[in-house]
Amino acid sequence: MFEFALLGLLHEAPMHGYELRKRLHDLLGAFRAFSYGSLYPTLRRLQRAGLIVEEGPEESALSWGRRARKVYKLTPEGKERFADLLSEAGPQTWDDDSFGVHLAFFSRTPADVRMRILEGRRRWVEERREGLRERLARTGEQIDRYTRELHSQGLESTEREVRWLNELIAHEQSEQDEQ
Amino acid sequence: MFEFALLGLLHEAPMHGYELRKRLHDLLGAFRAFSYGSLYPTLRRLQRAGLIVEEGPEESALSWGRRARKVYKLTPEGKERFADLLSEAGPQTWDDDSFGVHLAFFSRTPADVRMRILEGRRRWVEERREGLRERLARTGEQIDRYTRELHSQGLESTEREVRWLNELIAHEQSEQDEQ
DNA sequence: CACACGATGTATCGCGCCGATATAATCACC
DNA sequence: GGTGATTATATCGGCGCGATACATCGTGTG
Numbered sequence: 001m002f003e004f005a006l007l008g009l010l011h012e013a014p015m016h017g018y019e020l021r022k023r024l025h026d027l028l029g030a031f032r033a034f035s036y037g038s039l040y041p042t043l044r045r046l047q048r049a050g051l052i053v054e055e056g057p058e059e060s061a062l063s064w065g066r067r068a069r070k071v072y073k074l075t076p077e078g079k080e081r082f083a084d085l086l087s088e089a090g091p092q093t094w095d096d097d098s099f100g101v102h103l104a105f106f107s108r109t110p111a112d113v114r115m116r117i118l119e120g121r122r123r124w125v126e127e128r129r130e131g132l133r134e135r136l137a138r139t140g141e142q143i144d145r146y147t148r149e150l151h152s153q154g155l156e157s158t159e160r161e162v163r164w165l166n167e168l169i170a171h172e173q174s175e176q177d178e179q
Numbered sequence: 180m181f182e183f184a185l186l187g188l189l190h191e192a193p194m195h196g197y198e199l200r201k202r203l204h205d206l207l208g209a210f211r212a213f214s215y216g217s218l219y220p221t222l223r224r225l226q227r228a229g230l231i232v233e234e235g236p237e238e239s240a241l242s243w244g245r246r247a248r249k250v251y252k253l254t255p256e257g258k259e260r261f262a263d264l265l266s267e268a269g270p271q272t273w274d275d276d277s278f279g280v281h282l283a284f285f286s287r288t289p290a291d292v293r294m295r296i297l298e299g300r301r302r303w304v305e306e307r308r309e310g311l312r313e314r315l316a317r318t319g320e321q322i323d324r325y326t327r328e329l330h331s332q333g334l335e336s337t338e339r340e341v342r343w344l345n346e347l348i349a350h351e352q353s354e355q356d357e358q
Numbered sequence: 359c360a361c362a363c364g365a366t367g368t369a370t371c372g373c374g375c376c377g378a379t380a381t382a383a384t385c386a387c388c
Numbered sequence: 389g390g391t392g393a394t395t396a397t398a399t400c401g402g403c404g405c406g407a408t409a410c411a412t413c414g415t416g417t418g
Contacts, residue, residue: 002404018367027326030311030333038404040369068368068411106325132209146285147206153343154209157336164332181375197396217375219398247383247396 001101002034002042007051007074007082008105014055014073017043031100043072051078087113094124115172122165129158180280181213181221186230186253186261187284193234193252196222210279222251230257266292273303294351301344308337 009015009023017039024034046052055071074082086102086109099121106114132155136148188194188202196218203213225231234250253261265281265288278300285293311334315327 016367017369022366026314030307030314030330033405035405035407036367036369037371037406037408042403069366070368100329103325103329104323107323128209135205135209144283144286146282149347150279150282151209153340157339160336161332168328195396196398201395212376214376214378215396215398216377216379216400221374249397 001098002038003046004082004085005034005101005104006039006042006046007078007085008108010052010072010074011079011082011108014071016069016071018069027104028100032097046078047072049077050075051081086110092124094121099124111172111176115169115176118165118169118172122162122169125158125161125165129155129162132158180277181217182225183261183264184213184280184283185218185221185225186257186264187287189231189251189253190258190261190287193250195248195250197248206283207279211276225257226251228256229254230260265289271303273300278303290351290355294348294355297344297348297351301341301348304337304340304344308334308341311337 005024005028006020009020015023017036020043021034021036021039024032028034043052047054051074052072053075055073086105094117099117102109102117106117109117132151135143136151136155184203184207185199188199194202196215199222200213200215200218203211207213222231226233230253231251232254234252265284273296278296281288281296285296288296311330314322315330315334
């Protein structure tokens, strides 16, 4: 998740940790925290895995004097890994977070993969919706009033999202037909 | 979080792990996972902290023959702890998960605390909403089309939730006035 | 001019929770 | 009699968060 997001951002340009976090916060801050407590360990993990490397200190040193900035860039393996994570698009996984993060990098995602992601998410939301419907239908009453309220709120929300996804999918399809 | 939920359920009746998980899944499964990988360690944690104890094996043994079920029940300290967690209602914390879990136990929550929780959540959602509005207003264009779509979807959703919370709060108030 | 405050910047620690996995007994059905 | 679902407990590795620490720099305020 974090890995995917970092690789995606570094795909655009080399960056240092603080900037990565700022970009992420700007991009998805409303949906996810992306704290420093994960950022730096993840960067080290990626570095150890050979997916990113520290850029030579010369360039950053030139523009900033002595400064403890560490600028990372993707290695070829890193680019490959990002592409794999993109097309992997494992089923099941399309919870709010993974979907949100993937959507944020949609403009650099191939059209067919975009389609698979949207459809995967739709199936996921539909399952949630069915679960909520069933729970609301079952037992008529007996369930707590507030829980019931929470569930119908959730149901409404999933229904709305399915409609939204349908629009997006239709739009994707019409774009695909044009080409 | 998990701790709060388990104490809340055990407040109703003594239960064993599997049943607790089933109840939680039924109650909030659509919003949270509540996996076994957390359940049993949390139970042990609560036990070590003296908030719950294993019921004497006699009763469960009587009704089930030899069976590896461990039935837990609240200690007085556990009840106290639950009450504390309820009224604590720390500001800031009202993300989706904590709010959802607290709402699930609203029927056993004192009216004034319910009020504080609802208002806390409303402030939290309003802040999220303002962040999204700002992000959408800023830079007019330049931002990715899909991200933009995601943000306006999020904005709509927060606006709807604020309206819902206002209804709930108004309802609470009118109930309070009656008494 | 000093001083404080907020932004820039890297980093670690503890811990909560998840998904995957193991194990085993019981039940229902064919 | 076998096969799979359900009941039931439990551990393991790993991710991500919040809190915290520590430096430097820019900016404004008294």
